[in-house]
Amino acid sequence: MPGHILLVEDDNAIATVVSAALEDDGFVVTRTDSLVGRDRNLAGQHFNAMLTDVILTDGDGIDDLGGIRKAHPDMPIIILSAQNTLDTAVRATDTGAFEYFPKPFDLDDLVRAVHQAVGQQAGGQQAGARNTVEQAAENIGEGLPLVGRSQAMQGVFRMITRVLRNDLTVLILGESGTGKELVADAIHQLGHRKTGPFVAVNAAAIPGDLIESELFGHEKGAFTGAVTQAIGKFEQANGGTLFLDEIGDMPAEAQTRLLRALQSGRIRRVGGRQEIAVNVRIVAATNRDLKPMIAAGTFREDLFYRLNVVPIQLPPLRERADDIGALAKHFLRLAAHDGLPLRQLDNAAIALLERQPWRGNVRELQNTIYRLALMARDDLIDIETISSVLNEGMAPAGNSDGAGFDSALHGWLAVAGPVGGRLYQRALAAFEKPLFEFALQQTAGNQLRAAQLLGLNRNTLRKRLVDLDINPDQFMTDR
Structure with missing residues (x-):
């Protein structure tokens, strides 16, 4: 199957390593370091695939790939780039590229992708069939606050690009503060539903007895206080994207109704009889590990599989x-x-x-x-x-110079003895629980105020209280 590959790369070291790896696998490789050389080679020879860098000595390697794909519709294109931003990943996808590899990349993965691309071409499929979409607007994605050139974030960017032109349900996983809502917003703003509404609802912030009304709406008189008809989040998001944040905190009864809505594409307002068809793309997120919750019976397994079609794991900082x-x-x-x-x-x-x-x-x-x-x-x-x-x-509240905490820390260090390179872990184990208890004591057990005092998200605080076996009720007072 190996064939003829055009490699467009102006970094001589990368070009040498890539061409050597491909030639070892039987490919014939023609190298060039410029757009002019690329065009000259394409005009005179047939290639089974092209690998191209983005930033070249004489221009941007992505800018005119649309024209090249029209002229060579059966030639798969693989993009290599050190410009490792979400914008670059989206531009690569929107050109109909077969694959996108941020630098540095795994050489074995690249060689496998070339084999797949050439094999696909030999099978008569259109190059880039996996990712072909309409040309994106110029500079799409530049305004989105997703920043990261690390390998971990490049994996996130690549997963985002794979779900932009379909309606597959996405489950975003990650600790509090990692940017789950930013990813959901990027999927919407860069996707084919971007002209529709983006509606977000936080399951952890809504009382359990109101969440069904929040999601599905209610009719006038459905319950005490329902003095008018209310449109729920599903209907508000019709034609767009519904972001279900903190899905792991959703009550069991609401999980059942949510599953039914996802399966049927229809909802019924609380107190209503009429079923209403809705067309929404679901993106869910959680900072909790759902599998132990499934085992404990607090999260429905069938709902998990309905949501977990495309998981995106966000790395902690x-x-x-x-x-x-x-x-x-x-x-x-x-x-x-x-x-x-x-x-x-x-x-x-x-x-x-x-x-x-x-x-x-x-x-x-x-x-x-x-x-x-x-x-x-x-x-x-x-x-x-x-x-x-x-x-x-x-510094604890009421001690602006942090002297009390500093003194306690130094006292602990004086008696801690050898720490074997695990000073942070041992100090955290020694001080985290009393620090949380101090915050609850200062706020009379008010978890929201304690979270604000500590500079934490309320959900993070609640999770750590459970992990540390701290009961906030014991700190409640009449003040």
Whole structure:
């Protein structure tokens, strides 16, 4: 099956390694480092597939791929790019590319993709049949706040591009603060339903006895307080996308009605008799592990399989530390747009940010960057300013200089003994539970206020309270 491959790549080291790997598998490889060379070779020879970089010495390798695909409709195109943004992934997909590989890529995966592409061509299928879509608008996706050049985020971007031109149900998984709603919004804004509404509903924020009314609407008089007819989220999202956030917190009875709506494409308002057809694309998200909940009987297994058609796992920030610098700069620009002074970070400051645990993930990083933009005395944020802001985040309420926490930490360190390289884990185990108990004590057991005091999402706080076996009711007082 091996055939003739055109490799368009101006990085000599990459071109050499890729061509050697393909030739070892029996392919004949013609190399060029420019758009001019690409066009010259395409005019004079037949190729079974083309691999092309995006940024070349004489232009953008994606810009005119639509014309090349018209001239060579049976030639699969594989795009290689160091411009590892969601915008590039979407542009690659929208050209009808067979595959997109962000650099650095796995060489074995690339060779396998070339074999698949050439085999598909030999089978008579149109190149790019998996991803062919209409040409996207110029610069599509640039305005979306999804930032990341790490391998983990490149996998997320590639999964997003695979669901843009279909209505498959997507389940976004990840810790609080990782950007699940941003991914849902990107799927909608870049997809074929972008002219329709995007409606979001947070299952954890709605009382259990009201969630069915919120989702499906209700008729006048359906229950006490239903003085008028109300249109639910399903009807509001008709023709567009319905984002079901924190789906793991949905009550069991509502899960049953949701499953029925997903299976039939029809809903019935609470207190109503008429079934209403709805046309919505479902994107769900959760920060919980649903499989143990299925085993415990708190989440329906059939609903899980209905939602988990295309899972997208978002990595925590600690697993993509090489994205922190780009994210921090992005948030500084957003802060300036929101009226705060325009700041910059020096390299030492970025390195310090990269070493933080970021338990609140991207949301916590954004909040920290906004505080830095507000509190920095100079336009260049240095390591001392960051250390000060991070230490303030550790200080308990009523102790602005953090002396009490600092003293306790140093006292623990004095008696902790050898830690074997696990200082962070041991310190966290020693201080996390009393810190949460302190926050609940200061807020009289009010979980929302405690979460705000700690700088955490309320759902994250509730999960950690369960994990740490802390009962917030014991801290409630009359104040």
